[in-house]
Amino acid sequence: MSGDATPIPELIGRKRDGGELSGDELRGLLDRYLADLMDDAQMAALLMAGVIRGFTRDEAIVLTEAFIASGERVDLAGLRGPTVDKHSTGGVGDTTTFVVAPLLAAAGCQVAKLSGRGLGHTGGTIDKLEAIPGVRTDLTIDEVRAQVERVGLAVASATADLVPADKRLYALRDVTATVPSPALIAASVMSKKIAGGASTIMLDVKAGDGAFSPRVEDAVALAELCVGIGTAHGRRTAALVTDMSQPLGDAVGNALEVAAAIEVLQGAGSMRLRDVSLALAAGTLELLGRGGDEALEEVTALLDGGAALERFGDLVVAQGGDRRVIEAPRDVLPVAPVIRDWAPASGIVHAIACRRIGEIAGMLGAGRQRAADVIDPAVGLEIHVRVGDVVAADGRCAGRPAVRIHAADEASADHAAEALAQAVVTGSAAADIVPLVHRRIGFDDLP
C-alpha cells in the first residue's frame, strides 16, 4: 500500500479541497481505519469532505472493493439456474421484493436475497418478512445456499460477516450526518450485492420525495454509478429509476405491506406495486438475454397464473412460517387493536406527501429510530388513493376508504389522523401524474 506513507490529515485535506484520492491512498485509509490506525473522527472528517465535495466513480469502485474485501463472500456457483439478486434503494410502501423474488424463482432463477433491517420509518425487508409469525430470517450462508437449491429462493438477514466494513462505516455515517453520498450509498449497496454472490443484479433506484434522491436526475446518476460498479465487477447489472413521489403500494407498515404484496401475487392489489414488480422481473430476464416484450409477457403470465404466489408460499414454509398466509393473509398476520378510516376533503388527490406518510407510519410504531427500538409489526397505514384519484363526499375512493389507520391505541390513531390532514391534499383541478418508471439504465450495453 503506497498510500500508507502519506499522513492521514494530508489525505483528508486533499478531499476537503476537492481533490481526488488514488486507489492506493483510499484503500490505505480504509485499511488503516479497519486496523484502528485511523480514528473515527478522522474517518468522519473524510466522509463529510466526500459527501460535500463528492467522491468520483473510481473512488466509489475502490470503496466497493475494500468493503467486499473486509468480509466473507457467498459462493452460489453450481446452482441449477442463473443466480439473481435485486435491490431497491428504499421508499415508502415499497414491497417489490416479495413480488419480484418469487416471480423470478418461478421463472427459473435462483434468488438468494440478503437484506438488512435498516433504520427508517418502516422496517426493512427482513422486518417485514418477520411480521409473518414463525418466519426466521437469521439463516447461515450455508442454509441460504441449501434453501435456494431446494426451493429456488431465500430471503435472509445479512450476516455480520458479510461486508463488516460497510456495517462499521454505516454506524459512523448515521451519527455524523454523512449518509447522503451517492458514492457511499452505491458502494454500500453494491458491495453487499457482489459479496452476495449473484451473477445478475437488478436495481430499483427510487426518485421522489420519499426516496434518498428527490430529483430524477440524481437518481439516474446513482443508478448509473451502481450499474457501473456492478459491471466493473463482472456482474450483469441494470437498474430502473422508479417513482417515489407517492407511496408505491397500498400499505405502509410491516404486516400490512406483506398483505399488500400477497394481494398483488394473488393478481389483485395495487397496480403500481404490480407494474413496478413486473418491470423489475422482466428487466432481470432481459439481462439474462430472455427478450424484451416476451419477458414482460412471461412474468405477467407467471404472476396471473399463481406460480409466483406458490413460490412465496414455499419461501414462507421453508423459513418456518404458515403457508396459509398466501390465501388469507389477514388471518395469519398480526392485527392492530385500533383500526380507523380517514379521508381528506372530497376532490381530486393532488399530492400524497410520501416522506410524511412514512413518518406517520413511524410515529405509529412501524419503524425504528435506533437499532435497539422494537418494531410493532401490526401498525401502519393502508392508502387506497393515488394522485389523480377522486375522493367522494363519503370519504371513499372506488368503494374503499381513502386511508385506513392501524394503530396500537386511540391516541396514536388521533395523532396519525391529525398528521394525515397535511399529507394528503385534494383539490378541484386535474392533478399532475408522474410516470411510474422514469428511466432504464444499463440495458443498452447488453451483449
Add this chain to the structure above:
Amino acid sequence: MSGDATPIPELIGRKRDGGELSGDELRGLLDRYLADLMDDAQMAALLMAGVIRGFTRDEAIVLTEAFIASGERVDLAGLRGPTVDKHSTGGVGDTTTFVVAPLLAAAGCQVAKLSGRGLGHTGGTIDKLEAIPGVRTDLTIDEVRAQVERVGLAVASATADLVPADKRLYALRDVTATVPSPALIAASVMSKKIAGGASTIMLDVKAGDGAFSPRVEDAVALAELCVGIGTAHGRRTAALVTDMSQPLGDAVGNALEVAAAIEVLQGAGSMRLRDVSLALAAGTLELLGRGGDEALEEVTALLDGGAALERFGDLVVAQGGDRRVIEAPRDVLPVAPVIRDWAPASGIVHAIACRRIGEIAGMLGAGRQRAADVIDPAVGLEIHVRVGDVVAADGRCAGRPAVRIHAADEASADHAAEALAQAVVTGSAAADIVPLVHRRIGFDDLP
C-alpha cells in the same frame, strides 16, 4: 439551551447542506461536546462541514463566546495603564512580539501576553523566549499580573485553564484536517485574547505564501472577522494585514529569531521586522487615541532611544534569564555546532519561497510536528537577502552572506543547502516588490 432538543446529526446535516446554526444550537453542540454527549467523530464531521461550507460571522462570535466560557479569564482591571495585547497569525521569521511588547511597555502600556507553543516549522513565541537560558514561561495567572504590575510586561505560556475548549478542539482539528477555517481561527485567536483580559487588542494578520492566507483578500476577511469579534466583546480591536510572501526578519529559528529581534531593539537589524513592529506599536497607540503620525514618531523615538531594549531586558530578568542577552545576544544564546554560508546564483532576488524556508528550518530541527517533539533552539537560517536585493558573484549581499545555515550536524546542513537551491530564486530582471503593510482594519471606526 433550547438547541439541546434537536438531534445532533440533524444539526450537522444542516451545516453540511450550507445552512446556518442558531446561537443556541451551536452553543448547545459545544456544550454537549465538552460534556462528552457529542463524540469526536460528530464534532469532526461538523467542523469539516463548517470548513467547507463556511461558518458565518455570527457563528464565529458564538464559538468565541463558548470557548471563553469554557475556562478562566485573566482579570487585569486596576493596573496603572491601558492593558494591551497583540497577536500575529503566524509566519516565517516573525518575531514582532519581542519588539512590540517592550515598545508598548515603554510607551506606558501594560502588556500581558499569553502565547502558545504551537505546532509548525519553528516554535511559537514561548519556544523562542525559552531559547534564552534560564527564562521560564510557565507563570501562573497571578504571577503574570504581578509581573505586569512591576515591570509593565510579561510573556507567558497560556495555561490549560484558559480556553480549554479551544485546546481540545485544536487537537481534534489538527488530526482531521479541519484547521483552515477563518471562523475557527478567529474564534481560537480572539477567545484567548479576550480571556487574556486586555482592553486593547492589536492584530497582525499575515498574507502570503508563508501564512495561513496566501491571498491578501482572504487575510483581510480574517482580519475583519477578528476585529468584529473583539469589538463585539467590547475590546478596542484593530488589525494590520502584513506581508508574508518572504520571511519577515533576518532569521528563522528560535534563538536566531530572538537575536534578530534584539538587533532591531538595538536600532539595527532587519528593516522589515523594524517597520512592521513600529506600525503595530503605533497602531496600538492610535487605538488608545494617541494620534496617527505622532504615535509613529513616539514609538520610533522609544525604539531608537533604547527604552524598548531596556524593557526587553526587564522582561528577561523578571522571568529568570540573563540581562546580558540584550547587549551580546550571541554570547548568551545557544549556538549550533555547524554554521555554513550559502548563496544562490548571483543576480536580483526574485523570490524567497516563504513556506519552504519555514520547512527547511523545520527540517533542521527548529520546530515540532507533534506536541511531544523536542525543539533544538540553536538551529535555523539567517537570511540576509530580500526580494529585490542583489546577490554579488561572491555570494554576498551588502557585505553579508546571503544565507547562513545553523545546523546540528553536517548532514543536516547539506540537506538544507540542497533545499535552499529551490527556495531562493535569482534572475536578471527587476523583481516585483510586495508592500509590507497591505491594509489597516478597524481604525476608521475609532471614536
